[in-house]
Amino acid sequence: MGSDPGMTELRRGVLGPCVLALLEVRPRFGLELVRELDAAGGLLTSDGTVYPLLNRLRDAGLVTSEWRDAEGERARRYYFITDDGRKQLAAFRADWTEFAATVRGVLYPAGEEGRRR
Amino acid sequence: MNETVLEHPLVRDYLRALDSACAGLPAAQARELREQIAAHLDEALPPSAADDEVCAELTRLGTPGALAAEAAGPGSRPAVRRLLSRLSRVRWWVWTLIAAIVAAAVTAAVFLSLMLTAEPLLQGGLSAWWFPQDRAREVDTTAAGVYQTTVPERYGQWQGFVVGVENDSDWTQTILGLDQNVEGMSMQWSLDVGSGLYADEGGSWTSQTRWDLPGSIPPHSVRLLRVLWVSDVCDGPGGQTIITDLSLRVRVGIVARTENLQLGLAWALQGNKASDCGQNG
Numbered sequence: 001m002g003s004d005p006g007m008t009e010l011r012r013g014v015l016g017p018c019v020l021a022l023l024e025v026r027p028r029f030g031l032e033l034v035r036e037l038d039a040a041g042g043l044l045t046s047d048g049t050v051y052p053l054l055n056r057l058r059d060a061g062l063v064t065s066e067w068r069d070a071e072g073e074r075a076r077r078y079y080f081i082t083d084d085g086r087k088q089l090a091a092f093r094a095d096w097t098e099f100a101a102t103v104r105g106v107l108y109p110a111g112e113e114g115r116r117r
Numbered sequence: 118m119n120e121t122v123l124e125h126p127l128v129r130d131y132l133r134a135l136d137s138a139c140a141g142l143p144a145a146q147a148r149e150l151r152e153q154i155a156a157h158l159d160e161a162l163p164p165s166a167a168d169d170e171v172c173a174e175l176t177r178l179g180t181p182g183a184l185a186a187e188a189a190g191p192g193s194r195p196a197v198r199r200l201l202s203r204l205s206r207v208r209w210w211v212w213t214l215i216a217a218i219v220a221a222a223v224t225a226a227v228f229l230s231l232m233l234t235a236e237p238l239l240q241g242g243l244s245a246w247w248f249p250q251d252r253a254r255e256v257d258t259t260a261a262g263v264y265q266t267t268v269p270e271r272y273g274q275w276q277g278f279v280v281g282v283e284n285d286s287d288w289t290q291t292i293l294g295l296d297q298n299v300e301g302m303s304m305q306w307s308l309d310v311g312s313g314l315y316a317d318e319g320g321s322w323t324s325q326t327r328w329d330l331p332g333s334i335p336p337h338s339v340r341l342l343r344v345l346w347v348s349d350v351c352d353g354p355g356g357q358t359i360i361t362d363l364s365l366r367v368r369v370g371i372v373a374r375t376e377n378l379q380l381g382l383a384w385a386l387q388g389n390k391a392s393d394c395g396q397n398g
Contacts, residue, residue, distance in 0.1 A: 046179025
């Protein structure tokens with residue numbers, strides 16, 4: 001995926017909802033989130049940016065965090081999605097579907113897409 | 118062997134650089150980010166990680182500057198917020214020290230101001246020629262509301278007077294001497310502050326009166342000031358040398374200043390015939 005400023009801004013805009021989506025499945029700790037976002041491919045400009053983002057989401061009341069100290073494992077700070085976070089994620093999903101369709105329609109007009117293939 | 122990769126020199130350098138880069142963030146925010154990055158590295162790398170493994174992980178994390186910028190949010194924060202943020206990182210004891218220094222400076226300034234604005238010394242109480250031969254020949258006159266006491270000048274001899282001096286201020290005032298810069302002080306002078314019985318009321322002096330210079334006058338008290346000089350002006354007949362005030366160096370608290378003491382009346386030396394100069398006694 002490209003690294004021009006436009007793409008960087010686009011990543012920045014979608015990274016929050018992606019984090020919320022991962023946390024909606026289950027709580028995760030920081031490195032776990034980073035690895036999964038990395039594995040998704042092209043979402044992160046750098047791994048470290050996830051942490052300031054998590055802090056902003058927490059400040060906005062969309063996630064919470066707490067330390068968990070499971071037996072036999074190291075203590076880790078886990079992040080949880082909040083009810084507000086779920087609502088925001090649902091709203092984003094609706095907007096994104098529409099937005100992505102619009103962008104796709106502009107980028108690949110009917111007929112043009114066929115000729116590209 | 119290290120127990121955690123956080124002891125690895127490259128990691129330590131990275132965290133130090135992160136601390137510096139986050140200096141402009143609120144303290145809590147900077148601390149939290151550092152804790153998150155340290156936990157990330159601690160979990161991502163084994164304690165015995167090789168340099169190239171560490172380098173690769175640090176590269177994936179991004180530069181400390183980029184992390185700090187991300188934490189600061191889009192756009193730079195206003196200078197005032199940055200300043201407030203830095204101030205919020207100053208330790209409590211530094212604030213305590215600054216507060217103590219400011220309080221001490223303000224207190225010192227107030228005291229200094231009080232010293233500088235203290236009421237100057239005033240003439241009050243006794244006014245008399247010091248030597249009996251002058252007291253025997255003094256002539257007191259009043260003209261246009263001005264009182265004058267006149268004695269013949271005794272050329273080349275000590276003459277002088279004693280006046281009561283009142284300190285009406287809240288500070289002890291210490292007379293240090295005559296202000297040497299005052300014009301007309303070419304004669305040989307002697308100045309003393311008298312204290313003891315009677316003198317402490319500014320009323321009179323006795324053989325027990327103690328004469329000192331410097332001489333202190335406590336707040337709201339009166340002492341005697343003895344002013345003597347060797348008369349060497351040699352005014353001609355009809356001429357007079359008149360003293361109506363004295364310029365004194367006075368210490369108030371820790372401040373030395375010049376005070377102009379109005380003597381309340383004019384102390385005059387009557388000139389003799391020119392031929393008498395140096396022969397009068």
